[in-house]
Amino acid sequence: MTTTQLPIHSDPEIMGGTPVFVGTRVPAQTLLDYLESGDTLDAFLSDFPSVxxxxxxxxxxxxxxLLVAQVARR
Known part of the structure; x- marks a missing residue:
């Protein structure tokens, strides 16, 4: 069985436990905020090169x- 490392994590010692991309201090929510506002993935990556x-x-x-699994359970 292969173990896949999650791309984000939460640590109380890093930004008060806010979920961030592993190895960075960039909140995962920032990616969603960029996309929601109409920015591209490339724009996000350009602004946050540590991700x-x-x-x-x-x-x-x-x-x-997760979303698909939740809907499928209904």
Whole structure:
């Protein structure tokens, strides 16, 4: 079995426990805020170069999977 590291984590010692991208102090919510306001993924990555494209995409994929699973349970 392969263990996949989550692209975000929460640590009370980093930004008071706000979920951030692993290895950064960039809140995961910032990615969602960018996309919600109409900015592109590339704009987000340009403004936050410590976040990798792989981390951002994995975060969006995980969110999508959770949403689909929740709807499927209804």
């Amino acid at each position: 990798t494209r792989e981390q951002a995409i994995a975060t969006l994929d995980a969110g999508t999977a």
